[in-house]
Amino acid sequence: xxxxxxxxxxxxxxxxxxxxxxxxxxxxxxxxxxxxxxxxxxxxxxxxxxxxxxxxxxxxxxxxxxxxxxxxxxxx
Amino acid sequence: xxxxxxxxxxxxxxxxxxxxxxxxxxxxxxxxxxxxxxxxxxxxxxxxxxxxxxxxxxxxxxxxxxxxxxxxxxxxxxxxxxxxxxxxxxxxxxxxxxxxxxxxxxxxxxxxxxxxxxxxxxxxxxxxxxxxxxxxxxxxxxxxxxxxxxxxxxxxxxxxxxxxxxxxxxxxxxxxxxxxxxxxxxxxxxxxxxxxxxxxxxxxxxxxxxxxxxxxxxxxxxxxxxxxxxxxxxxxxxxxxxxxxxxxxxxxxxxxxxxxxxxxxxxxxxxxxxxx
Amino acid sequence: xxxxxxxxxxxxxxxxxxxxxxxxxxxxxxxxxxxxxxxxxxxxxxxxxxxxxxxxxxxxxxxxxxxxxxxxxxxxxxxxxxxxxxxxxxxxxxxxxxxxxxxxxxxxxxxxxxxxxxxxxxxxxxxxxxxxxxxxxxxxxxxxxxxxxxxxxxxxxxxxxxxxxxxxxxxxxxxxxxxxxxxxxxxxxxxxxxxxxxxxxxxxxxxxxxxxxxxxxxxxxxxxxxxxxxxxxxxxxxxxxxxxxxxxxxxxxxxxxxxxxxxxxxxxxxxxxxxxxxxxxxxxxxxxxxxxxxxxxxxxxxxxxxxxxxxxxxxxxxxxxxxxxxxxxxxxxxxxxxxxxxxxxxxxxxxxxxxxxxxxxxxxxxxxxxxxxxxxxxxxxxxxx
Numbered sequence: 183x184x185x186x187x188x189x190x191x192x193x194x195x196x197x198x199x200x201x202x203x204x205x206x207x208x209x210x211x212x213x214x215x216x217x218x219x220x221x222x223x224x225x226x227x228x229x230x231x232x233x234x235x236x237x238x239x240x241x242x243x244x245x246x247x248x249x250x251x252x253x254x255x256x257x258x
Numbered sequence: 259x260x261x262x263x264x265x266x267x268x269x270x271x272x273x274x275x276x277x278x279x280x281x282x283x284x285x286x287x288x289x290x291x292x293x294x295x296x297x298x299x300x301x302x303x304x305x306x307x308x309x310x311x312x313x314x315x316x317x318x319x320x321x322x323x324x325x326x327x328x329x330x331x332x333x334x335x336x337x338x339x340x341x342x343x344x345x346x347x348x349x350x351x352x353x354x355x356x357x358x359x360x361x362x363x364x365x366x367x368x369x370x371x372x373x374x375x376x377x378x379x380x381x382x383x384x385x386x387x388x389x390x391x392x393x394x395x396x397x398x399x400x401x402x403x404x405x406x407x408x409x410x411x412x413x414x415x416x417x418x419x420x421x422x423x424x425x426x427x428x429x430x431x432x433x434x435x436x437x438x439x440x441x442x443x444x445x446x447x448x449x450x451x452x453x454x455x456x457x458x459x460x461x462x463x464x465x466x467x468x469x470x471x472x473x474x475x476x477x478x479x480x481x482x483x484x485x486x487x488x489x490x491x492x493x494x495x496x497x498x499x500x501x502x503x504x505x506x507x508x509x510x511x512x513x514x515x516x517x518x519x520x521x522x523x524x525x526x527x528x529x530x531x532x533x534x
Numbered sequence: 535x536x537x538x539x540x541x542x543x544x545x546x547x548x549x550x551x552x553x554x555x556x557x558x559x560x561x562x563x564x565x566x567x568x569x570x571x572x573x574x575x576x577x578x579x580x581x582x583x584x585x586x587x588x589x590x591x592x593x594x595x596x597x598x599x600x601x602x603x604x605x606x607x608x609x610x611x612x613x614x615x616x617x618x619x620x621x622x623x624x625x626x627x628x629x630x631x632x633x634x635x636x637x638x639x640x641x642x643x644x645x646x647x648x649x650x651x652x653x654x655x656x657x658x659x660x661x662x663x664x665x666x667x668x669x670x671x672x673x674x675x676x677x678x679x680x681x682x683x684x685x686x687x688x689x690x691x692x693x694x695x696x697x698x699x700x701x702x703x704x705x706x707x708x709x710x711x712x713x714x715x716x717x718x719x720x721x722x723x724x725x726x727x728x729x730x731x732x733x734x735x736x737x738x739x740x741x742x743x744x745x746x747x748x749x750x751x752x753x754x755x756x757x758x759x760x761x762x763x764x765x766x767x768x769x770x771x772x773x774x775x776x777x778x779x780x781x782x783x784x785x786x787x788x789x790x791x792x793x794x795x796x797x798x799x800x801x802x803x804x805x806x807x808x809x810x811x812x813x814x815x816x817x818x819x820x821x822x823x824x825x826x827x828x829x830x831x832x833x834x835x836x837x838x839x840x841x842x843x844x845x846x847x848x849x850x851x852x853x854x855x856x857x858x859x860x861x862x863x864x865x866x867x868x869x870x871x872x873x874x875x876x877x878x879x880x881x882x883x884x885x886x887x888x889x890x891x892x893x894x895x896x897x898x899x900x901x902x903x904x905x906x907x908x909x910x911x912x913x914x915x916x917x918x919x
Contacts, residue, residue: 204273205272205273207273207277207278207279208278209278209279209461209473209474210279210472210473210474211279211473211474211477213474214472214474214475214478215474215477215478243260243261244284244287244435244436245284245432245433245435245477246283246284246287247276247279247280247281247282247283247284247286247287248273248274248276248283249263249264249267249272249283249287250273252260252261253260254259254260271781300768301764301765301766301768302764304763304764306609316770317770317772317781317782320768321768322763322764322767322768322769323768323769323770323771324609324612324763324770324771324772325770325771325772325773325774326605326608326635326773327605327631327632327635327773330601330602330605330632333597333601333602333603333605333606333609334605334606334608334609334612335609336569336595336597336602336605336606336609337567337569337595337605337606337607337608337609337610337611337612337613337617338609338610338612338613338763339609339613340567340593340595340606340610341567341593341609341610341611341612341613341614341615341617342613342614342762342763342764344764345613345763345764362598362599362602363598363602363605365598366597366598366602519588519593522588523588523589523591526585526588526589527588527589530542530589
């Protein structure tokens with residue numbers, strides 16, 4: 183199941199963070215590398231608990247070895 | 259718009275077999291981004307590999323893929339390239355596969371300056387078989403076949419690549435993901451034999467045996483330990499002592515093997531004409 | 535992949551060596567890719583092709599070792615070219631792993647082994663026939679084998695063409711077992727005109743990329759069509775046990791079926807592959823079983839004994855593997871004695887003994903290091919008469 187999180191309205195860019203649980207191996211790289219502490223483990227898989235803090239640096243996506251997390255700019 | 263990795267994946271085989279936190283997937287993504295940037299035709303790309311964890315990569319990507327015998331990927335790939343010179347060939351190989359058993363083929367692919375790219379997935383051990391020592395294992399490190407510490411010194415992949423005749427030689431790490439993508443892109447665009455050594459992590463075997471921490475901790479080490487070749491030259495020695503340089507180590511333009519062979523064909527035909 | 539593009543091929547009566555004839559046969563058959571490594575007594579094949587292949591826009595490569603040579607040949611074949619390598623015993627030993635890869639991944643190619651004295655470095659300039667069993671069992675695991683044994687320079691040409699045809703038809707590496715004498719001797723051969731001999735090309739897929747099954751078959755003896763890299767099929771080739779898609783499989787049932795396929799595609803077609811010579815066998819009470827250069831000596835021995843009224847003839851397998859056992863049996867069953875001279879310690883003799891089933895005595899005559907002496911064969915024939 184994909185997890186979708188959206189940021190609230192502001193002039194700042196909004197991030198859409200999706201985590202693919204079928205592919206995630208819970209290696210913890212995305213959680214640890216995020217400079218804004220957007221991600222945290224909720225049970226077995228990470229979740230974007232503070233998506234509003236995401237600055238679209240993409241460190242999590244670039245370093246996820248399992249193609250399990252994507253970050254894109256929201257259309258809104 | 260998120261990067262369309264899945265356009266390049268054989269998604270029916272995902273998730274891949276690599277361990278949690280293994281660097282191979284990070285390199286695979288950088289490779290895919292590089293191929294995408296170059297707008298290469300998927301039907302004209304061949305990915306070849308030998309045996310090992312890194313060598314499982316071809317099965318997951320949507321190109322013509324060739325999973326060969328241990329250490330021999332470059333030799334198979336040489337045959338493919340010269341039979342169909344218009345194809346872009348990328349060989350992915352682990353450290354043991356490329357420089358131990360594959361050493362001879364590695365030297366001669368460099369010497370031939372055959373137009374293809376070799377990406378060495380260096381995780382400092384033979385991971386697939388449980389973590390044995392390889393020519394890239396650091397001195398005194400622990401592996402299953404060096405339980406008292408490695409008595410060997412590391413193989414200088416970049417130096418040997420250049421000395422054997424490779425015309426594009428670079429190094430990056432899985433931490434420096436964008437830089438890695440750039441090095442691979444340069445390697446594929448380069449006409450001639452390109453070697454990209456990627457420093458990465460095997461948290462389950464090598465990492466655990468040497469008590470190196472979590473995958474994230476291992477990744478962050480590369481940030482601390484690496485500086486670019488340019489920085490190495492500009493910074494004072496005490497700042498760069500014991501650092502590992504990354505970036506483009508060597509590049510030159512020299513006719514690749516196919517160009518030279520075309521010349522052979524031309525000379526052969528000319529000689530026969532003269533004798534006729 | 536026709537041979538009609540070669541303006542330097544000279545048909546008609548030629549006086550050439552066995553190795554030259556092998557090179558000519560390869561080019562005639564459409565070979566446009568050679569990767570090899572120098573080793574006596576096969577080197578002339580590489581040298582001839584180094585001159586000829588560039589003239590037909592073919593690829594000639596001298597690789598860094600024999601392992602790389604067979605690897606490059608397999609790669610060239612996957613990219614659509616008819617490809618060959620040539621070596622002798624020590625190189626043949628090195629190539630075994632990748633030849634096995636060729637069997638598992640069903641890649642057409644030709645491997646020439648010009649047998650010399652072994653084991654190890656052995657006798658680089660001395661003949662032997664001691665790689666016969668290695669050709670059959672050299673690489674690990676269960677696998678099919680087609681191995682051909684020329685005894686004349688003419689056969690060096692014809693059997694090379696046949697080897698390419700079989701490799702293309704059945705999708706596997708085919709071995710030519712020559713020996714130092716046949717390869718280095720010079721004698722008359724009549725090279726066919728372009729188009730005279732049948733040339734077989736690998737079956738190509740008719741279905742579009744999405745529906746192509748690289749290793750699919752309905753019955754185990756069928757040959758899957760073979761796409762080439764770069765033609766848009768984006769398929770996977772591996773030495774791992776795999777299913778019809780080419781991707782690795784762990785399921786015992788699937789793997790077993792693939793293995794049977796590798797075996798059946800050859801063994802169900804043996805009659806197309808067998809070739810042999812019958813020399814004075816109609817009334818033969820003594821059957822000499824000989825192949826390669828030894829068969830030439832056997833003919834001399836038989837001529838001498840026939841003069842004395844001894845009813846002796848020769849069964850000469852030209853296809854060594856799969857061995858034409860029922861054909862041999864039909865001659866042995868009528869005979870009182872089988873004599874098997876070989877330039878080795880007795881390899882084909884094992885097959886002859888098995889075929890004879892103890893009903894007919896089998897005398898093995900072993901010799902080595904030089905051409906087989908007809909007198910040794912005569913002695914063996916007389917030993918039981």
